[in-house]
Amino acid sequence: MDAFTAGLLQRIRAAESDLTRARETGDDFLAEVEQGELDDLHRLAAEHGVELGAARV
Secondary structure: OOHHHHHHHHHHHHHHHHHHHHHHOOOHHHHHHHHHHHHHHHHHHHHOOOOOHHHHO
16 A cells, blocks of 8 residues: 555544544534545545545454
8 A cells, every 4th residue: 555545544544533423422513524634545546546435443
């Protein structure tokens, strides 16, 4: 796995974790921000052919 893919997958895992934490604490604004970040990262992954199955384990 190259550095770009590894970094992208790590950013996705972090955004998923942050999104979960924001939802659990009821921080709707932060949840919206994190969802936007996650959407952008998923788009970036798709544009570069990065499989997300590994990020969702």
